[in-house]
Amino acid sequence: MKQLILDYTPYCTRVALVEDGEMIDFSVERASARGLVGNIYKGKVENVISGMKAAFVNIGLERNGFLYMGESRVDKTMLQSLPPNRNASEVSAGDIIMCQVTKDMFGQKGPRLTTDVTLPGYYLVLLTNSNFIGISRKIEDDKRREYLEQLVKSLCPPDKGFIIRSAADRATDAEIEKEAAKLLALWDKIERQYVQTHAACMVFEEASLFERALRDTFSEDIDKIVVDDEMIANRLQGKVGRAEIELYTGERNIMSHFGLSTQINHLCDHVVNMPGGSYIVIDKTEALTVIDVNTGRYVGGSNLEDTVFKTNLVAARCIARQLRIRNISGIVIIDFIDMVDPAHREAVVEELKNALKHDRLKTATVGMTPLGLVELTRKKTRLPMDDFMLQPCKDCSGGFVISDAQLVFMLRDQLVDYMLATGADCAYVGVHPDVYKTVFESNIMHRNITRSWLDKQIFIYADDSLRRERFEFSLKKPGFDTPVIRQLADTAREE
Numbered sequence: 001m002k003q004l005i006l007d008y009t010p011y012c013t014r015v016a017l018v019e020d021g022e023m024i025d026f027s028v029e030r031a032s033a034r035g036l037v038g039n040i041y042k043g044k045v046e047n048v049i050s051g052m053k054a055a056f057v058n059i060g061l062e063r064n065g066f067l068y069m070g071e072s073r074v075d076k077t078m079l080q081s082l083p084p085n086r087n088a089s090e091v092s093a094g095d096i097i098m099c100q101v102t103k104d105m106f107g108q109k110g111p112r113l114t115t116d117v118t119l120p121g122y123y124l125v126l127l128t129n130s131n132f133i134g135i136s137r138k139i140e141d142d143k144r145r146e147y148l149e150q151l152v153k154s155l156c157p158p159d160k161g162f163i164i165r166s167a168a169d170r171a172t173d174a175e176i177e178k179e180a181a182k183l184l185a186l187w188d189k190i191e192r193q194y195v196q197t198h199a200a201c202m203v204f205e206e207a208s209l210f211e212r213a214l215r216d217t218f219s220e221d222i223d224k225i226v227v228d229d230e231m232i233a234n235r236l237q238g239k240v241g242r243a244e245i246e247l248y249t250g251e252r253n254i255m256s257h258f259g260l261s262t263q264i265n266h267l268c269d270h271v272v273n274m275p276g277g278s279y280i281v282i283d284k285t286e287a288l289t290v291i292d293v294n295t296g297r298y299v300g301g302s303n304l305e306d307t308v309f310k311t312n313l314v315a316a317r318c319i320a321r322q323l324r325i326r327n328i329s330g331i332v333i334i335d336f337i338d339m340v341d342p343a344h345r346e347a348v349v350e351e352l353k354n355a356l357k358h359d360r361l362k363t364a365t366v367g368m369t370p371l372g373l374v375e376l377t378r379k380k381t382r383l384p385m386d387d388f389m390l391q392p393c394k395d396c397s398g399g400f401v402i403s404d405a406q407l408v409f410m411l412r413d414q415l416v417d418y419m420l421a422t423g424a425d426c427a428y429v430g431v432h433p434d435v436y437k438t439v440f441e442s443n444i445m446h447r448n449i450t451r452s453w454l455d456k457q458i459f460i461y462a463d464d465s466l467r468r469e470r471f472e473f474s475l476k477k478p479g480f481d482t483p484v485i486r487q488l489a490d491t492a493r494e495e
Helices: 144-157 166-170 171-194 209-216 230-236 260-269 306-324 340-354 404-422 435-443 448-452
Strands: 001-007 012-019 022-030 040-049 054-058 065-068 095-104 112-114 118-119 124-127 133-135 161-163 202-205 224-227 244-247 269-272 277-283 288-293 328-335 361-367 373-378 389-394 400-402 426-433 457-462 473-474 484-488
Touching: 001 209, 012 054, 012 209, 022 209, 022 260, 022 306, 040 065, 040 171, 040 473, 065 095, 065 144, 118 133, 118 171, 124 171, 133 144, 144 161, 144 166, 144 171, 224 230, 230 244, 230 288, 260 404, 288 306, 306 340, 340 373, 400 404, 404 426, 404 435, 404 448, 426 435, 435 457
Parallel strands: 001 224, 065 112, 133 161, 224 244, 288 328, 426 457
Antiparallel strands: 001 012, 012 022, 040 054, 040 095, 040 202, 054 065, 095 112, 118 124, 124 161, 269 277, 277 288, 328 373, 361 373, 389 400, 426 473, 457 484
16 A cells, blocks of 8 residues: 655645555655745846856856756747847856756755756646657557547647656546646746746746645555645645545654654664665765665575675665665765676666666666676755755764754654653653754644643753753653743744
8 A cells, every 4th residue: 555644844844655654755845945946937147158058047046056058948038138149059148048946956056957947747747848749658558658649749739848747647638638728827827927027036936845745656556645734635635636635633743653753763874774684874975875785694594695695685675765765866886795696796786776666766777896886876856855854963074963853853753652651731851952942943843732732731941961862751840950941832822
């Protein structure tokens, strides 16, 4: 059974795709820091570097966007001015162009831009600068492919195109026709908005995380969608095909209820344990991610080559899952354990490629080197999961620790369990000062405060003797004076 679990708070939205109890995809988005991918802007070209065929475009953000003109087609109608001797694929400083973000800002790099604007839907993707009709390779029936191509072609204006997504294979003609009309109407609205908008401003904002999660996983054969917010549950009605919608109203967080909190917390781990005692180690650098495979406690049988081969096969499947749920992208180097048999080496690479086929982001895998190294690339669009779950360590250079926000999520889940187990109406919680600050600056515990904890007194106090990852729960007031004790319900009253 495949389920989509949606956890909504005013602070952020978390989405998990679960198959038979195992999380196979996970996303999180802060309300105050939504991603930029998919947003459309009216940009002003600040400067052009001819040798790189690149332009830097002011779209109203702290950093200019990067536009590689070798991959872009600039529509003349989108330029404020274009001299007759200029090629339509070139821009100059001062030009006003419509552009769309394809990659979020990473580190010191601004967002990646394109002028080939696309608008995705559940069944179709509208190509605004092309008359091409494409179809997903996942639709394998030749007659169905031909039928869909002809249907969509009849719905498409001469100067536009569509990509037919795999979800269209199960859609009715009416559903496809309705979405095509909706996307074309949206494009007309964006063009009008573009004309009315000042330069260096956003023209169109991409959908929120839970809406994107539905759209991007629509082809995943979702059996059930479970959400913990009534407003969102109502908004999803009629938008999720044949999937069942369930509103979760339990006291525990929805992720904890489905046994996912532990899996989510493990996304912070440097070491990932595998069945049998073997494990992988994930190290991130600025340029690439390195993954090392180790046998650990797994000793296998009497044949060393067979033991190593089985460990590498398990690791290949584990690595593919970790890449997806952690959203690790860019260049990845995998150091498999050395194998002598060429057939084993080929089988491990093939196992990795097959496991990566379930990834909705494009990956490319290079064969194994004599040293047992495999290089792959995974399309980089949105920020990796550790951007939310980890933060730079204050005490060391280059290291990372669990983020304050993630620690508050962990605190909330443990506090819920503590209150349920004790049945108490009053509790005292000691936390590290960094966590204390985040508790009252975020709305992570908002739902508990206004619902299950409405008639309870929960006091939080800062204790700098505690490690950041440790929380102290007690039914009695601490035996020492602390000037920073505060009732958790204050966050609800202040709104």
